[in-house]
């Protein structure tokens with residue numbers, strides 16, 4: 001594997017409220033009991049500057065320790081968190097935010113997301129996020145797992161447009177209409193499970209990895225990047241954390257980009273809106 005040191009890993013797109021976030025972040029879902037701290041330390045050494053956590057991951061305290069111990073000034077890091085589905089509604093969200101902020105040990109959170117559009121609750125939740133944004137407790141607010149219909153409701157209700165929509169996105173789930181809707185409204189897309197939770201054994205991706213002299217993970221992450229999508233791959237292994245940062249120094253041809261697009265099967269590897277709605281919808 002080639003060296004993956006990228007001095008500009010903190011570079012990224014400007015969001016619709018004027019701030020920037022890195023193109024690459026470290027996901028820490030399922031990293032617990034100190035694993036998250038080691039992974040974050042390694043990631044920061046390798047040049048990562050963004051971390052994606054959530055109350056649901058039960059590791060915000062570990063993320064907070066890693067941030068405090070990493071030796072970087074706070075302003076060089078970009079930290080995202082999200083409230084869980086049973087914490088939605090206006091007042092509950094404000095409480096959930098305070099709990100996250102305390103666990104993370106942060107005065108200001110960079111990006112706070114509505115984790116899922118919980119039916120009957122998410123519009124009030126969004127109002128609480130707008131309040132947090134207006135009082136300066138968060139630098140930006142966004143959503144996660146929102147379909148077009150949910151985004152339309154938020155756009156209708158609120159003058160504050162989500163800066164990002166963080167969604168499951170990978171070659172087997174390309175979600176073109178949702179991507180087009182987000183682009184049209186200046187909502188940046190972030191891909192969760194970009195590596196399909198490690199099931200990246202696709203013949204075309206391997207063929208392209210050979211062709212470009214890259215790994216399968218790097219091909220997929222580059223495909224996201226060329227589509228203007230932020231990625232937050234998760235790993236607790238230093239070599240993979242390094243590998244996953246190695247997609248900035250090559251270009252996939254437009255023909256090969258389209259071949260990857262055609263792998264779409266609308267197939268999820270993670271939780272779906274229907275799963276969440278059945279459990280939490282009001």
Ligand code: NDP
Pocket residue numbers: 026027028029030052053115144145166167191192193194195196197198199200217232233234235236237240241243244270
């Ligand atoms: P990913 O697609 O990032 O895959 C992570 C899995 O792939 C882990 O098992 C990891 O193993 C393995 N892996 C990592 N790098 C490589 C590599 N280069 N080659 C082969 N295998 C690899 O899945 P996630 O579901 O974790 O998604 C990423 C992040 O997105 C989460 O951590 C979380 O922050 C966020 N997320 C958000 C959701 C939401 O609802 N908003 C839902 C789910 C995730 P190992 O760690 O052992 O290296």
